[in-house]
Amino acid sequence: MSSSYDGLWGIGELAERAGVSVKTVRFYSDGGLLPEASRSAGGHRRYGPDSLERLRMIRSLRALDLPVPAVRRILDEEETAGRPGGALEDALAGQLRTLGNQLAALRWREAALRAVQECPAAERASRLRLIGAVTAPPTTAPLARFWRGWLPPRMPARSVTAFLEAAVPQPPEDPEPVHVLAFARLCALVSRPCDAQERSRTQPHTHKAAGARASAVLYAGLAEAYDLAAAEMRQARGPRPGEALEAFVDAYARTRGTADTPGFRRVLARRLAADPRIDRYWELTAELVSPPAGRPEPTPGSAHDWLLAALRDQVGAVPSA
Known part of the structure; x- marks a missing residue:
């Protein structure tokens, strides 16, 4: 429940409930991922209770290292269709490909380092x-x-x-x-x-x-x-x-x-x-x-x-x- 008279939260209260910093909330708001419900008479941002779930979804997607443009497409699709769909599938598949390439590179580098380490010193150069x-x-x-x-x-x-x-x-x-x-x-x-x-x-x-x-x-x-x-x-x-x-x-x-x-x-x-x-x-x-x-x-x-x-x-x- 909101502690304010109009049922909206300030940026600090939303940040506290989500367990993030005010700076994080402001970053997502400025990027258009977390729209504000209104502004107070003093120009302060106000957010509705639904912003908390949206912010949690953003954090979950970003925790998977999905880029901001992909997060935006997923959120827009969820808002339109009521649930994540093809945009989420595409983003996950793309991230898995990226991670696969990164892991393959790491495995190759490890084997390369061992190949150099295990050879006689005179042959290393x-x-x-x-x-x-x-x-x-x-x-x-x-x-x-x-x-x-x-x-x-x-x-x-x-x-x-x-x-x-x-x-x-x-x-x-x-x-x-x-x-x-x-x-x-x-x-x-x-x-x-x-x-x-x-x-x-x-x-x-x-x-x-x-x-x-x-x-x-x-x-x-x-x-x-x-x-x-x-x-x-x-x-x-x-x-x-x-x-x-x-x-x-x-x-x-x-x-x-x-x-x-x-x-x-x-x-x-x-x-x-x-x-x-x-x-x-x-x-x-x-x-x-x-x-x-x-x-x-x-x-x-x-x-x-x-x-x-x-x-x-x-x-x-x-x-x-």
Whole structure:
């Protein structure tokens, strides 16, 4: 109940009832979040009893670190609809995303600090430079740029996106020092200055010959084959004929518009064995996506090696060029 004759409270009484300072009430009033009911003859602010609940709601929302504009939208919606709705949902979701990013950055920084702390003193300067080049939380943009420059030009956007999802590893949510090092080394690897000719030399000849549209078909088929091979590898099965190898060869045969014959398989094995390789990229990717002390997680690179070994075993050893 109000202690005044007109049922309204002064700013001090409202502040006392809400357990906040007069300065806080004045701040929210001046910002339009807490409208005053009237002014006294002396020009003092007067508030109705409903202002107490509104002030408590403001304090609760601000305690969640919601920004003032979001609080304003929530209060306006509550006043119109009688209860919080979409504005509150949006604000909470946005705040959760922000906190998620902050937590990810903290976890990454902790692992980075441990990576520097645990290395020999003589290596700390170089390791600091390596890790310091990576943002926290880390971004995979450098890896995506590398592969976009590596892929045939004018490939359909959907095919490029699907390829990047397979080729660009995501750092773990709770990284260990080994993961930080692997990611930093990956970024350093793909960020080395190189001209178009050097980048062209790293692309498999069997892929370049296909062209943009045909390459999209090829990569889609290879993605299926790599998934099948990865399932075999997780079962600790060595390279062997089967569904994965059939999908692998079929991807190349369909792209080239040729029949899958023993002769084609021999030629394919020989050409794939002579193709340029990016082994270091896939080695670091495996370190990044695998548990520190567990079995290495298959990558497109290791799945390709598994499939090529199965093909070579099937057609007979093919000497590398």
